Amino acid sequence: MTQPKRTPSGVKRAAARTKITPAQKEAGGEGSINKHWRTYFLQELAMTSNVTASAAAAGVSPSRAYKARREHADFAAQWRAALYEGYEHLEMEVLAYLRGNAPDKKIDVANAIRLLAAHRETVARMRALEEDGDEQAVLDSIDAMIDAMRQRSQQNAAESGDDI
Numbered sequence: 686m687t688q689p690k691r692t693p694s695g696v697k698r699a700a701a702r703t704k705i706t707p708a709q710k711e712a713g714g715e716g717s718i719n720k721h722w723r724t725y726f727l728q729e730l731a732m733t734s735n736v737t738a739s740a741a742a743a744g745v746s747p748s749r750a751y752k753a754r755r756e757h758a759d760f761a762a763q764w765r766a767a768l769y770e771g772y773e774h775l776e777m778e779v780l781a782y783l784r785g786n787a788p789d790k791k792i793d794v795a796n797a798i799r800l801l802a803a804h805r806e807t808v809a810r811m812r813a814l815e816e817d818g819d820e821q822a823v824l825d826s827i828d829a830m831i832d833a834m835r836q837r838s839q840q841n842a843a844e845s846g847d848d849i
Contacts, residue, residue, distance in 0.1 A: 719744055723760060726750055727767045734771035769811035772804060 719725070726743035733739060740747040754761045775797055782792045801808070813823045 723753065723763075727763055730764065730767040731770040732774070734768055734775065765807075765811060768804075769808060769815075772801060772808050776801060 722743040722745050726739045726745065729739035729742040730736065736750060737747050740750045743750070754764050778787075779792060779794060779797045779801075781787050782790060782794065
């Protein structure tokens with residue numbers, strides 16, 4: 686006898702709270718996949734940073750979302766942008782919580798900080814891209830700043846008669 690397939694309770698909750706909007710019903714009905722599922726998926730991903738919940742909100746399986754990400758570079762870029770936005774939301778929520786702006790809200794600060802630290806490099810890359818720079822441009826600007834500091838230090842040392 687086969688065991689029924691089990692799903693994590695978070696997936697059940699996400700699916701249970703997923704409401705099919707009138708626009709979704711009109712576009713394809715409750716049983717079919719909406720041709721605009723990517724929009725719904727990306728909106729939820731930006732809010733939750735949770736692929737499973739985002740897929741449930743969009744009415745697709747997570748595997749379909751991952752497949753679309755693998756096959757479509759533009760969707761993969763939008764996915765990264767949505768996650769970046771989600772990280773920004775998380776940073777702001779933690780900051781507001783730590784500043785006491787939401788005393789009744791409960792946040793697992795340690796896990797939030799661990800998550801942000803784990804994705805620090807990804808977020809840094811996204812910030813650099815958002816500012817119309819790339820990783821090398823950021824590194825070059827840091828090198829230029831360090832060189833300028835060294836030059837000022839040498840000038841100050843020369844003026845005071847000290848050796849560096």
